Amino acid sequence: MAFPEYEFPWPDEFMKGPQWRDEPGVTGKTPVRSFLRFGIDIDGTISRAPKHFQRLINALMDAGNTVYIITARDAGRREETEELLASLRIRYHYLIMKPIEWPYTIPDFKVEVILEKDIHMLIDDEEENCWAVELRTPCLAVHMLPAPIVSEEFEGLGHHVWAEETWEQQAKDLTQ
Ligand SMILES: [Mg+2]
Numbered sequence: 001m002a003f004p005e006y007e008f009p010w011p012d013e014f015m016k017g018p019q020w021r022d023e024p025g026v027t028g029k030t031p032v033r034s035f036l037r038f039g040i041d042i043d044g045t046i047s048r049a050p051k052h053f054q055r056l057i058n059a060l061m062d063a064g065n066t067v068y069i070i071t072a073r074d075a076g077r078r079e080e081t082e083e084l085l086a087s088l089r090i091r092y093h094y095l096i097m098k099p100i101e102w103p104y105t106i107p108d109f110k111v112e113v114i115l116e117k118d119i120h121m122l123i124d125d126e127e128e129n130c131w132a133v134e135l136r137t138p139c140l141a142v143h144m145l146p147a148p149i150v151s152e153e154f155e156g157l158g159h160h161v162w163a164e165e166t167w168e169q170q171a172k173d174l175t176q
Pocket of ligand 1: 041043044045124125126
């Protein structure tokens with residue numbers, strides 16, 4: 001089955017504009033060095049921690065990786081889904097949606113997409129999907145756990161994570 005790839009629908013300037021990039025806490029992650037294809041689920045995953053995924057996806061894409069959003073929402077919900085991702089300021093290369101006539105299960109859908117697009121890592125909140133992908137594909141499945149609210153005792157750590165100083169300097173500060 002050839003799943004259509006819906007490209008990121010917004011113009012480049014919009015995607016690179018300040019509304020996508022310059023919020024506190026969004027920039028500054030050190031990107032990974034290898035080029036990989038990542039698959040990320042929406043409901044229960046991105047929707048549960050949009051800020052976290054915005055940051056992760058920006059770092060992955062800036063480093064040259066390819067990001068597929070893989071959702072079991074059916075293709076009839078494309079417009080609504082593109083708008084949701086835009087409202088959460090989530091960038092991606094391709095959106096893959098479950099075909100309206102898909103005759104098999106959701107784990108089957110995820111497995112088929114992973115194999116067809118040769119995805120290296122899937123992030124999903126359904127254990128069923130993760131296990132199907134783990135057992136039937138070479139792709140690594142990562143189970144999305146909810147990110148806990150930052151407790152007060154850890155708030156001070158933010159200074160070291162986001163400050164405009166080198167990692168060496170930060171490491172030195174932390175050990176003093
Ligand atoms: Mg999900």
